[in-house]
Amino acid sequence: MADRHPMHPIRKKGNISYMLFNSYIFIFIFLPIALLGWYGLNRLKRYELAKIFLTGMSLWFYGYFNTYYLLIIVASILINYLISYLMTFSKSRLTDRIGLLAGIGVNLAILFYFKYYDFFIENINYVFRTDFNLKHILLPLGISFFTFQQLSFIIDRCTGKAGHYSFTNYTTFVTFFPQLIAGPIVLYKEIIPQFDDLNNRKFHVDSFAKGISLFVIGLGKKVLLADVLALVTNFGFEQTYFLDSPSTLLVILAYTFQIYFDFSGYSDMAMGLGHMFHVQLPVNFNSPYKSCSVKELWQRWHMTLSRFFITYVYIPLGGSKKGRARTICNTMAIFALSGLWHGANWTYVAWGVMQGILVIWDNLGIVGIRGIQEKTPARFYIPRWLGWFFTFSFFNLSLFFFRSESMAYAFQMFKNLFSFRNTGYLYKLAANMDIPEFYIFKQAITMFAPGILSSAYIFLLLLILAISAFILTRKNALQIVESTDYNSKFCWFITIIFIWSLISFSQVSTFIYFNF
Numbered sequence: 001m002a003d004r005h006p007m008h009p010i011r012k013k014g015n016i017s018y019m020l021f022n023s024y025i026f027i028f029i030f031l032p033i034a035l036l037g038w039y040g041l042n043r044l045k046r047y048e049l050a051k052i053f054l055t056g057m058s059l060w061f062y063g064y065f066n067t068y069y070l071l072i073i074v075a076s077i078l079i080n081y082l083i084s085y086l087m088t089f090s091k092s093r094l095t096d097r098i099g100l101l102a103g104i105g106v107n108l109a110i111l112f113y114f115k116y117y118d119f120f121i122e123n124i125n126y127v128f129r130t131d132f133n134l135k136h137i138l139l140p141l142g143i144s145f146f147t148f149q150q151l152s153f154i155i156d157r158c159t160g161k162a163g164h165y166s167f168t169n170y171t172t173f174v175t176f177f178p179q180l181i182a183g184p185i186v187l188y189k190e191i192i193p194q195f196d197d198l199n200n201r202k203f204h205v206d207s208f209a210k211g212i213s214l215f216v217i218g219l220g221k222k223v224l225l226a227d228v229l230a231l232v233t234n235f236g237f238e239q240t241y242f243l244d245s246p247s248t249l250l251v252i253l254a255y256t257f258q259i260y261f262d263f264s265g266y267s268d269m270a271m272g273l274g275h276m277f278h279v280q281l282p283v284n285f286n287s288p289y290k291s292c293s294v295k296e297l298w299q300r301w302h303m304t305l306s307r308f309f310i311t312y313v314y315i316p317l318g319g320s321k322k323g324r325a326r327t328i329c330n331t332m333a334i335f336a337l338s339g340l341w342h343g344a345n346w347t348y349v350a351w352g353v354m355q356g357i358l359v360i361w362d363n364l365g366i367v368g369i370r371g372i373q374e375k376t377p378a379r380f381y382i383p384r385w386l387g388w389f390f391t392f393s394f395f396n397l398s399l400f401f402f403r404s405e406s407m408a409y410a411f412q413m414f415k416n417l418f419s420f421r422n423t424g425y426l427y428k429l430a431a432n433m434d435i436p437e438f439y440i441f442k443q444a445i446t447m448f449a450p451g452i453l454s455s456a457y458i459f460l461l462l463l464i465l466a467i468s469a470f471i472l473t474r475k476n477a478l479q480i481v482e483s484t485d486y487n488s489k490f491c492w493f494i495t496i497i498f499i500w501s502l503i504s505f506s507q508v509s510t511f512i513y514f515n516f
Contacts, residue, residue, distance in 0.1 A: 019064040021215075021269045022223050024505060030061060031273075034177075038277060042201035051172045051195060054277075058175035062141070069140045072114070073175070079106055080150045081170050084157050088164050096158050103154035111147045114140055119344030142181040144341055146174055148308055153188045155312055165192055178273035182266050184284040184304040191279065200278045210481050211275030213494055217477040218268025220497040221261040223504045225468055229258035231432045232461060233403070240409050240416070244423040248416040250461065251429065255403055256396050257468040260289065263302070268477040287476045292369045292387035294355065294394060295362035305341070309334040331363070332356045342402070347410055351401035358394055430457040433464070436504070 019026050034057045041050035063070040083103045090096050112120075118134045125132055153173075156162035165173075165188070173191045174180075194200050236243060236251030243251065267284040274281040288300035298306055314334045320327040332353065339352020361367075368378025369387040397414075404410035431454065434442070438460055445453050475483070484490045 019061055021266065021273075022219055022501070022505065024502075026061075027502075030057070031276075033057070035276060039201075039203050047198065047201060048168060050201065051168045055168070055171045055175050058172075058177035058180060061177040062175070062180055065141050066138070068138070072110075072140045072143070073146060076107075076110060076146065076150065077171055077174055080154055081167060083154060084164050084170070087157055096160070100155065100158035103158055104151065107147050107151050107154065111143060113137070114143055116340075116344045145183050145185055146180065148185050148305075148341075149187075150174060152185070152308060152312060156188070162188060169195065176274075176279070178270040178277075178279075179281055182263070182270075183302075184267060184270065184282050185308055186281060186304070190282060194279050202278070204278050207275045207278045209486060211272040211277075213481045213484070213486075213490075214272030214275060214477055215269045216272075216494045216498045216501070217480065218265040218270075218272060219501045221265030221268065221477075223501040224497075225464070225471075226258050226262035226265060227504070228433070228435055228464060229254045229261070229468070231435070232429060233258050235432045236429055237403055237405070237409075237413075239425075239429075240404070240412050242425060243413070243416045243429075244421040244425050245417055245419055246422055247425045247429045248413060250426065250465070252396050252399060252413070252417070253465055254461075255399055256289075256392075257465065257472075259399070259402075260285075260472070261468070264477075271478070283478060285476070287472070289392060289472045290388070291391050292372065292384050293362045294358035294391055296372075297391055297395060298355065298359060305338065309338055313337065327363070328360050331360050335359065346407055347401045347404055350407065350410070351398050354394075354398045354401065358398075426458060427454045430454070430461045433457050433460045435460075 019030060021027075034054070037053045037057065038050055041047075041053055059070060059073075062073060080103065083099055083106070087096070087099045090099060114137055117137060121132045121134055124130060153162060157164070169192050172195055173186075173188055176186075176191065179186055233251055233255040236247065236254070264285040271281050271283070282304055284303050286300040286303065288297050291297035291300055314330055317330045317333065318326050319330060335352045335356030336349055337352070338355070339348040339350070342348045342351075365374065365376045365378045366380075368374060368381045370381045370383050372384075400410045400413040401407075404413060434457075441456065442453070445456050
């Protein structure tokens, strides 16, 4: 079936072709220029020019990856703004409905062409034995994010819930670079009023300090944890047919932690950058791996995507107000669509369907979690720790679909895990943990006890997994920042994480969700 965009971070040595949050050009060139220009123009009371400047910087950030992308996002902005403008002349419900259908149709058509065209054609060829040519279209960065962002505005605009804004306000809302590439999926009513508030145009020390702290903690998550775990997961999923049970278990555990630290790290950095500009972005993660049910997990994971599907798909379909059968169908619909949103491959759909089935199971109220109040009492209850265990385990298993290259590869990973074979492949897997921080220990072991080097790599892998698990039981980044008093101990902590992360920039990797 359809080939997918790579799910693992793309690592580039030497010249960096990406302006990532975790790159020297972003931290030491782009960000200082953006901050100085923004606050400088606002101090001179050139408020409109400040928004134009920020939009220009955001387009530079986006176009740095590929100038071709600029044409796509600019065209998308112009089309949506034109639809919004034409709605100001609407005099009847018919024209409102035509505008709504046009807005939804145009946005979904753009998304379909760039993201799903080849997937659609491949499946047509497979089912009908045809031979239509594929276009091998380059997927624009963040197209799913800025398309959904504009869809929310157009839908609210055409249903009378949103007004028409100036072009500078609209472009600033869509292109604001912290959330442009990988979210969170912001709403117009969350961002535009903040840019219009002149008090937000002033430099605020507290907001800036909070922003730096969030950014650095997110940077540490990405560089020091996600990218290290990626060494194991990338190798493991490339060697699917060679893995045994222990190595498969550690691969999926590593990926479970990697995808969280990668995406939540980006979200922390995005929120931190927002605070540096005195703009508050919505929370996208709230310690999801502490959840005791899959339903609760999806109230904590990628929260802005869940909000979009609930608001603009689930509720319009009838939500939970038209009987149990309809509720089940609506739930399956939004999770299948959520899976497809993540990528043009049946593995994503299977992952979404699995999540939907688990959420439906939670909603049936057969099993409840002791100490958690639900609208409908459950038939019997289990302790919180057991609910957490099942939730975490099922989410791990679902990621076989999410990360695998094809359905065949995903089923092979399930087969590996439950084969209960131990061929010693774990040693080869752990050898990928040859990270710079381990260099001195490696040299000492090689010199004095070379026979235990393979075991040392396994110990290192287990140590990283244990550290990851421990961090996830503590406060999340936002809780840490909001509860700190910025004493010398915390400042030293932030400084060490920042310097350590900078040193680890020798190999820069993209974020997983850039592929969506």
